[in-house]
Structure formats: C-alpha cells, structure tokens
Amino acid sequence: MKRKDILKFFSSIFLMLPLIIYSQQESSFNMYMFNHQSFNAGYAGSKNYSSFTFLSRSQWVGFEGAPVTHSFAYNGSRNNKNLGFSLTGLVDRIGPLESSQFAADLAYQLKIER
Numbered sequence: 001m002k003r004k005d006i007l008k009f010f011s012s013i014f015l016m017l018p019l020i021i022y023s024q025q026e027s028s029f030n031m032y033m034f035n036h037q038s039f040n041a042g043y044a045g046s047k048n049y050s051s052f053t054f055l056s057r058s059q060w061v062g063f064e065g066a067p068v069t070h071s072f073a074y075n076g077s078r079n080n081k082n083l084g085f086s087l088t089g090l091v092d093r094i095g096p097l098e099s100s101q102f103a104a105d106l107a108y109q110l111k112i113e114r
Contacts, residue, residue, distance in 0.1 A: 027069050027071070027090060027092045034053055034055060035053065035055055035071065035073065037053070037073040037075060037086050037088050037105070038071055038073060038088055038090065041086075041103075041105040041107065042107055043075070043086070043107075044075055044084040044085055044086035044105040044106065044107040045075060045076060045077035045078070045083060045084010045085060045086070045107055045109065046075075046077075046084060046107075046109070047075065047077065048077060049077075050074070050075060050076040050077070051073075051074070051075045052072070052073070052074050052075075053071075053072065053073045053074075053075075054070075054071070054072045055069075055070070055071050055072075056068075056069070056070045056071075057069045057070075065094070065095035065096065067092075067093065067094045067095075068092075068093045068094075069090070069091070069092045069093075070090070070091045070092075071088070071089065071090045071091075072088070072089050073086060073087070073088045073089075074086060074087045074088075082108055082109045082110070082111065083106065083107070083108055083109075084105075084106070084107040084108075084109060085104070085105065085106050085107070086103075086104070086105045086107075087102075087103070087104055087105075088101075088102070088103045088104075088105070089101065089102050089103075090102075
C-alpha cells in the first residue's frame with residue numbers, strides 16, 4: 001500500500017469512530033461523607049452498628065431532563081464473625097437516559113494487633 005492509501009484508511013476509521021463508540025456517565029454526588037459505601041466496597045461492616053443511608057440529588061430544578069440521582073446503602077456487621085455486608089442501589093436519570101445499579105458486598109475484617 002502506498003502512504004496515501006494508508007492515510008485515507010486511517011482517516012476514514014478516525015472519522016467513523018464517533019458513530020460506533022458509546023460513553024458512560026458517572027453519577028454525581030455532593031455528600032461524600034455520608035456515602036462511603038458507593039465508592040468503597042471495603043467499607044461494608046467497618047462500624048460496629050448497622051446504618052441505612054438514602055441520598056437524593058437534583059440539579060437544575062425546573063428544567064426538563066435535568067439530572068436526578070437517588071441512592072441508598074445499607075451497612076451491617078456480624079460483630080463476632082468479623083464479617084461486614086452491605087446492599088447498595090442507585091438510580092440515575094439524565095435527560096432521556098436512566099440507569100439503575102444494585103450491588104451486594106461482603107467484606108472480611110482482618111484484625112491486626114500491635
């Protein structure tokens with residue numbers, strides 16, 4: 001192949017890429033201090049008590065198709081078994097697109113003594 005043909009080939013592939021590539025949208029949160037479980041699965045059962053968290057975020061209120069995110073997380077622990085577990089759910093709506101996620105996490109806490 002000639003250099004000109006190679007250049008045409010790669011140019012056509014480069015121009016077609018936007019037609020076949022899909023992207024993803026990450027959910028946006030403000031209250032990171034209340035939402036540990038959504039970002040770190042190892043947080044499951046890290047406290048000696050159970051907790052339930054529900055967060056809702058609405059951006060650009062009043063505009064059609066404005067981003068809305070809802071999430072919940074439940075954390076629990078088995079005190080005598082060093083096991084932690086959690087359930088996490090997320091519903092994210094941006095314009096005409098809506099995505100839902102659900103996760104169940106199990107963590108084992110290894111006690112390290114000095």
